[in-house]
Amino acid sequence: MASLSLNEKERAAVDRFRRDVLEASLSGVVLVRFTATWCGPCRQLAPIIDRAIAAVGNPRVKQVVIDIDENRLIADEFRIQSVPTVYAIVGGRPVDAFVGLISERELKAFIEKQLALLPPDQTEADLDAMVETAAAALAGGDAALAAETFGQLVREHPERVDLVAHYARALVALGQVEGARAALSRVPANAKDPAVQQARAALALAETAPAGGDLAALEARVAAHPDDHAARHDLAAALLARGDRDRAADALLGIIAADRDWEEGKARETLLKLIEAVGLGDPWSVATRRRLRQILFA
Numbered sequence: 001m002a003s004l005s006l007n008e009k010e011r012a013a014v015d016r017f018r019r020d021v022l023e024a025s026l027s028g029v030v031l032v033r034f035t036a037t038w039c040g041p042c043r044q045l046a047p048i049i050d051r052a053i054a055a056v057g058n059p060r061v062k063q064v065v066i067d068i069d070e071n072r073l074i075a076d077e078f079r080i081q082s083v084p085t086v087y088a089i090v091g092g093r094p095v096d097a098f099v100g101l102i103s104e105r106e107l108k109a110f111i112e113k114q115l116a117l118l119p120p121d122q123t124e125a126d127l128d129a130m131v132e133t134a135a136a137a138l139a140g141g142d143a144a145l146a147a148e149t150f151g152q153l154v155r156e157h158p159e160r161v162d163l164v165a166h167y168a169r170a171l172v173a174l175g176q177v178e179g180a181r182a183a184l185s186r187v188p189a190n191a192k193d194p195a196v197q198q199a200r201a202a203l204a205l206a207e208t209a210p211a212g213g214d215l216a217a218l219e220a221r222v223a224a225h226p227d228d229h230a231a232r233h234d235l236a237a238a239l240l241a242r243g244d245r246d247r248a249a250d251a252l253l254g255i256i257a258a259d260r261d262w263e264e265g266k267a268r269e270t271l272l273k274l275i276e277a278v279g280l281g282d283p284w285s286v287a288t289r290r291r292l293r294q295i296l297f298a
Helices: 008-026 040-056 072-077 104-115 122-139 143-156 161-173 177-184 194-208 215-224 229-241 245-258 266-278 283-296
Strands: 029-035 061-067 085-090 093-099
Touching (some): 008 029, 122 143, 122 161, 143 161, 177 194, 229 245, 245 266, 266 283
16 A cells, blocks of 8 residues: 555554554454444444454454545545445455445354464464463472462463462462462452362362461371361361372261261362362362262262
8 A cells, every 4th residue: 555645644544554454464363344424234233243253252353443434545445335344354465355234143253264364373372381381380289380380471461360260279289378369359259260260169278277287286186086077177178288189088088978967068068179179170079079979879
């Protein structure tokens, strides 16, 4: 698009188009929606295209709205004869277009078709790799490495509630309950992400651990009084605080086997929180739930 013989307004419009459309399309899909204030169908299409982009949920999709009366030069360059007209720009060039109103379902399919033209997002792949590495470190007992990595990722992507949740779980594993609570306080109460549910369950468990509990003393107390379920539950909480989920589960299952209704099912409630914190699909959780069912339905 030549910039010679253009007035100041036209040059500014061309510069914006190069920056917001052509350059942006080198790493994503840019939907250029040509519209006009007097156009009724244009007003109808606007919320439909907004919802379709939100439904696709891919940050590599953006929309640029161009009023044909305010930007005649660009409208003429695209030979716009009626509005609304929407062009998909990928890699600096138009790859598809439609004219008039279409449904949200059709728009969503239109956008996904353009996304298929893009190369893999290496940035997203790198992020996924870092999350996987940090999660493996947490599962393997290296909570310090996990907290450091997830903390960095949260600073870079504060909108990702799953990263905040993983960071909180790592802090819980380090015994930094206050820090975990502060991190989760930034997550909306109605967040349904599984990672958030796990982190909240892990925090709830950590908050039940006896402050400064002496593990050896609790073990001796349980050994001397096997029917002291309160002591056994305190032992389970202390074990959880130290990351020993196997022995904690053994203690809780021991209470349930002896008296499943103790304290209105408190031991079972704690065990279910532990399973939720680990993850319902985790092999350890599957095996532990199987043990619980065997006790409950024996």
